Amino acid sequence: MPCIDGSGKLSESGRRILAALARPITLEEAARQSGLPLYRIRSGAREMVQAGLVEEKAGAYMATPAGQALLRAES
Amino acid sequence: MEAEKANQSLPRLGQPAPLFEAETTHGTIRLEDFKGSWLVFFSHPADFTPVCTTEFVGFAELAPEFKKRNVELLGLSIDSTFSHIAWVRNIEQNFGVKVPFPVVADLNKEVASLYGMIMPGESKTETSRCVFVIDPNGVLRAMIYYPLTTGRNMREILRLIDALQTTDKHGVATPANWQPGDKVIVPPPKTTEDAEARMHAGLETKDWYFSKKSL
Numbered sequence: 227m228p229c230i231d232g233s234g235k236l237s238e239s240g241r242r243i244l245a246a247l248a249r250p251i252t253l254e255e256a257a258r259q260s261g262l263p264l265y266r267i268r269s270g271a272r273e274m275v276q277a278g279l280v281e282e283k284a285g286a287y288m289a290t291p292a293g294q295a296l297l298r299a300e301s
Numbered sequence: 302m303e304a305e306k307a308n309q310s311l312p313r314l315g316q317p318a319p320l321f322e323a324e325t326t327h328g329t330i331r332l333e334d335f336k337g338s339w340l341v342f343f344s345h346p347a348d349f350t351p352v353c354t355t356e357f358v359g360f361a362e363l364a365p366e367f368k369k370r371n372v373e374l375l376g377l378s379i380d381s382t383f384s385h386i387a388w389v390r391n392i393e394q395n396f397g398v399k400v401p402f403p404v405v406a407d408l409n410k411e412v413a414s415l416y417g418m419i420m421p422g423e424s425k426t427e428t429s430r431c432v433f434v435i436d437p438n439g440v441l442r443a444m445i446y447y448p449l450t451t452g453r454n455m456r457e458i459l460r461l462i463d464a465l466q467t468t469d470k471h472g473v474a475t476p477a478n479w480q481p482g483d484k485v486i487v488p489p490p491k492t493t494e495d496a497e498a499r500m501h502a503g504l505e506t507k508d509w510y511f512s513k514k515s516l
Contacts, residue, residue: 265334
């Protein structure tokens, strides 16, 4: 269950992780908010940082403009 | 030769669990992703085999109990992600049980070798039924090894978690066949003075080295 499939579309868990990162929060907070396990949030956030959909600053994670646009397009 | 050597190495209790990054049915996962949770990391010999299927059903059925104890589950075998996906779907169709935890696809035996999951005397191509309990700090706290022919008892693994968490919380040990709610063992005194004091400490004391108490 990667967050993004081969064609660049978000998986269900990818959508939930990105939605939880609408504002800068820690991954622990994102896990509480999304109801997903913390390990899933950590691995998903890592994948989305690599894809340029999420950025990390001083321990807080947030969807990038590209991440927000993808989430809007798929909602 | 090197691979054989690696197969024979075993992780050690009380030491950090070997780190890895692996492909799983839930995407790429690193061991450190589980930091802050307990982890029951277990291997099975192969997908689409009967004993392993009963074990997956057993783990899946008890997953909520593990969750209540802040324990995540992670499976592993030397099969592909596609095989794992097909098998967990098959389990859901045939047994009505959804497998909620990720399963590592360890086709190159990298993680299995790190954890000593392959017992060449049993099989050189399959992992034995191993269980590693890793605490929230990434330290290996318990190991169980079962042969290919014997399915594990998931309730015993849950009991082991309860015992480890009780030990951590209260600084006590747990006796044979202990169950939550039973009396626990108070660590033996280390000086003669403490041994004398122990006799009058209001504990259930059989002898200076053997005291129990209720929590």
